Each structure stands twice: as C-alpha cells, then as structure tokens.
Amino acid sequence: xxxxxxxxxxxxxxxxxxxxxxxxxxxxxxxxxxGCQREFEMLQRLGETxxxxxxxxxxxxxxxxxxxxxxxxxxxxxxSVPFRPQLQKWAFTGAAIAIVLLTVxxxxxxxxxxxxxxxxxxxxxxxxxxxxxxYGLCFGIPDSSYSVMYLHLRNGGVK
Amino acid sequence: MIRWKKYVILYxxxxxxxxxxxxxxxxxxxxxxxxxxxxQELIIRYQQAVFSTIxxxxxxxxxxxxxxxxxxxxxxRNAGKFRGKSKFSTWLYRIVVNHCLxxxxxxxxxxxxxxxxxxxxHTPKSLxxxxxxxxxxxxxxxxxxxxxxxxxxxxxxVLAHYEQKSHxxxxxxxxxxxxxxxxxxxxxRCTLKKRLKKILE
Numbered sequence: 001x002x003x004x005x006x007x008x009x010x011x012x013x014x015x016x017x018x019x020x021x022x023x024x025x026x027x028x029x030x031x032x033x034x035g036c037q038r039e040f041e042m043l044q045r046l047g048e049t050x051x052x053x054x055x056x057x058x059x060x061x062x063x064x065x066x067x068x069x070x071x072x073x074x075x076x077x078x079x080s081v082p083f084r085p086q087l088q089k090w091a092f093t094g095a096a097i098a099i100v101l102l103t104v105x106x107x108x109x110x111x112x113x114x115x116x117x118x119x120x121x122x123x124x125x126x127x128x129x130x131x132x133x134x135y136g137l138c139f140g141i142p143d144s145s146y147s148v149m150y151l152h153l154r155n156g157g158v159k
Numbered sequence: 160m161i162r163w164k165k166y167v168i169l170y171x172x173x174x175x176x177x178x179x180x181x182x183x184x185x186x187x188x189x190x191x192x193x194x195x196x197x198x199q200e201l202i203i204r205y206q207q208a209v210f211s212t213i214x215x216x217x218x219x220x221x222x223x224x225x226x227x228x229x230x231x232x233x234x235x236r237n238a239g240k241f242r243g244k245s246k247f248s249t250w251l252y253r254i255v256v257n258h259c260l261x262x263x264x265x266x267x268x269x270x271x272x273x274x275x276x277x278x279x280x281h282t283p284k285s286l287x288x289x290x291x292x293x294x295x296x297x298x299x300x301x302x303x304x305x306x307x308x309x310x311x312x313x314x315x316x317v318l319a320h321y322e323q324k325s326h327x328x329x330x331x332x333x334x335x336x337x338x339x340x341x342x343x344x345x346x347x348r349c350t351l352k353k354r355l356k357k358i359l360e
Contacts, residue, residue, distance in 0.1 A: 011345045015319050017326035045359050046352055050320055052298050053305070055207070056214040056223060063202040066231045067195055 006036055014043050183247035191238035198238070202231055205248070208322065209255055215317045216259045218306045230258050245331055252324070252332045256314055297358055304354040308347055315343035316351075 006029050012018045013026050030037055059065075183204070189197035209230055214223045233254055241250055305313060311333070318324045318332060319340075326340045333340070352359065 008341075008345060011348050012326065012341055015326060015344070017341075042352060042359060043348060046348060046355065047320060049297070049301055049355060049358055050305075050351075052294065053215060053301055054298075055211050056220060058206045058210050058227075059224065062206055062224070062227070063199045066202055066228055066235075067199060069228060069232055070195075070235055 003033070003036070006033070007039060010036065010040050010043055014040070014047065184241075184243050187234075187238050187241050187247050190235060191241070198235055201234075201247075205251055206231075208248075209251070212252070212255050212317055212322060213259060215305070215321050216314055217262065218302045222262075226258065226262060230255055233258070249328060249331050252318070252322075253334070256318075256332055259314060260310055300358060301355065304351050307354070308350060312343045312347040312350070315340060316347040319344050 006026055009018060009022055009026055013023065018026065030040060183201065186197045186201050190201065206227065209227050210223055213226050213230075214220065217223070217226070234251060237254075241247065305316070308316065315329060315333065318329050319326065324332065326337060326344070329340045330337050335343075
C-alpha cells in the first residue's frame with residue numbers, strides 16, 4: 001500500500017473502520033514510517049482536543065416536558081398506520097382487482113344476454129310487423145310474447 | 160430496582176436477556192399504539208445522545224432543549240412509520256441529523272461564549288465551578304472551529320467522534336455511500352488540524 005493511501009486511511013483506522021487487511025498494512029507501515037506516525041499522533045491529539053468540548057446535561061423533567069407538549073398539541077394518540085401495512089395494502093389491491101374483474105365479466109355476460117334478447121326481440125318484432133302487414137291482421141301482442149311469436153313464425157306459423 | 164420494575168411492568172413475558180434493539184422496537188411499537196409509558200422509556204434511553212449530538216452540532220446551548228423536544232415529538236408522531244428494517248437508534252439518529260441540517264439552513268447561530276453560558280445557568284459537564292481560563296479559551300476555539308465546518312462534514316464528524324458511530328452506521332443514518340462518509344470525516348479532520356494547529360502543537 002502506498003504512502004498517500006495510508007495517509008487517507010489513518011482517519012478510518014482511528015475510527016476502527018478499516019478491513020482486516022488494511023489494518024495489518026497500516027500497522028506494518030506505522031512501524032517504519034515516521035511521517036505517518038506523526039500524522040497518526042496528530043489525529044489522536046485532535047481527538048483529545050475535541051473531547052474538551054464536554055457534554056450537556058439533560059434536565060431531569062425533560063421527558064415530562066415532551067409528553068406535556070404532545071398533550072398540548074393534541075396529537076392523535078393512536079396512529080392509524082398499522083405495523084404491517086404491506087399486507088393490508090396488498091389485500092385492498094387484490095380486493096379492488098377482484099371487484100373490477102367481476103364487474104367486467106358479469107357485465108359482459110349481462111350485456112351479451114340483454115343484447116341477444118333484444119336482438120331476438122327486434123327480429124321477432126320485425127317479423128310480426130311483416131306478418132301484420134302481410135295478413136292484414138291486428139294483434140295486441142304483449143312484449144313478453146315477441147320471442148314466442150318469433151319462434152312460432154320461424155317454424156312456419158304452425159300452431 | 161425501580162428501573163427494572165418498569166421493565167417488568169412494560170414487558171410482561173419478555174426475558175431480561177432480550178437485547179436492547181428488540182426492546183427498542185417493542186417500545187416504539189407500543190408508542191405507535193399510544194403507550195406514553197413506553198415512549199417515555201425511549202426518551203430516557205436516548206435523551207442524552209440526542210442532546211449531545213445537537214449540542215455539539217449547533218454549539219448553541221439555548222436551543223438544544225427546544226430542538227430535542229421537537230425531535231422527540233416528531234418521533235412520537237411518526238412512530239407508526241418505523242418499519243423495523245433498521246435499528247431504532249439508526250432511525251432516531253436519522254431524524255436528528257435531518258432536523259439539525261434543516262435547522263442550520265434556517266438559523267445562522269453564532270457560538271455562545273462560555274461566560275454567557277455560565278450566566279445563563281447552563282454548565283457543561285466538562286467545566287467545574289472554577290474554570291481554567293486557558294482551557295476555556297481552547298474550548299471556545301474548538302467549538303468555533305467545529306461550527307465553521309460545512310454542515311455535512313460537521314454532522315459526520317460529530318457522529319463518528321462524539322457518538323462513536325461506525326462509518327457503516329453513519330452511511331445508514333445519513334443515507335450516503337461509505338466512501339462519502341470516509342471523505343467527509345477525513346476532510347473535517349484535515350480542516351480542524353489546520354485551524355487548531357496552535358492548540359495541537
């Protein structure tokens with residue numbers, strides 16, 4: 001490992017954030033290189049100097065103050081986000097997809113059925129109108145009988 | 160004894176051998192469901208670390224308590240969003256770091272002198288009643304030098320040196336790459352060595 005590489009790694013070495021291989025290389029290098037030794041000692045002295053800035057004491061009632069503030073702002077006590085939102089999310093998504101699919105399939109089926117029924121009805125109506133015109137007959141035929149009439153006429157008007 | 164009694168009340172069925180991290184996860188889950196006792200226990204565990212990080216980062220003794228309060232309120236409000244993918248402490252430090260960086264961008268605060276600090280009644284642990292003048296000067300110079308570091312270098316150094324976080328943990332807290340962490344801390348130390356040359360020699 002080269003000199004400048006060791007120099008850059010000394011900061012990581014001080015924080016114990018080097019690989020085993022790097023640690024061995026640095027320690028071997030420090031045994032022989034006065035410049036890097038001085039640099040490392042400087043970093044250690046810097047650490048000691050930074051430690052002159054002491055810690056700040058926490059007031060004994062800090063926790064109570066926080067809870068009082070929470071109470072004042074009337075934050076909802078129970079947060080609605082569950083601890084397993086992923087499962088709930090997937091369940092809702094799955095249900096929505098199922099509803100959409102069912103709607104499409106059922107709607108398609110009903111649409112075809114209604115279409116077929118109306119088509120048959122339309123054809124029946126057309127045939128009946130033709131018959132009326134042809135035979136000069138006047139029928140008071142209810143809607144529900146059109147399909148029957150259609151089938152009757154289709155079979156050649158045989159009773 | 161009282162502390163252990165609290166554990167017994169809070170953690171029925173849990174063994175004392177359960178590790179700290181899983182306890183924290185249990186507590187934050189309880190807090191998410193509105194358990195204030197559990198949340199208070201978390202505050203007790205982490206208040207010193209939060210105070211320490213904020214104080215060393217902003218160098219302002221007045222606002223530290225207010226900021227710490229805001230951070231814990233944010234933790235309470237977002238307790239339900241903690242997924243447990245990382246340690247609770249990592250998640251908490253992430254909130255602290257983001258809060259400090261946002262605070263710094265909005266407020267340009269000048270370091271408070273130690274004389275003013277004593278007048279205000281905030282006495283750091285490192286100082287006794289009879290303050291050594293030379294030591295006091297050194298502390299002010301160090302605080303000033305730290306304060307003059309760029310924000311991200313400063314927070315990375317505070318986490319690495321004062322909070323004793325590994326570089327790997329800092330990558331998770333700051334959500335940056337390992338090489339970025341190495342670089343930030345290296346440059347912070349280089350800058351501080353230059354500025355504090357007289358003290359170091």
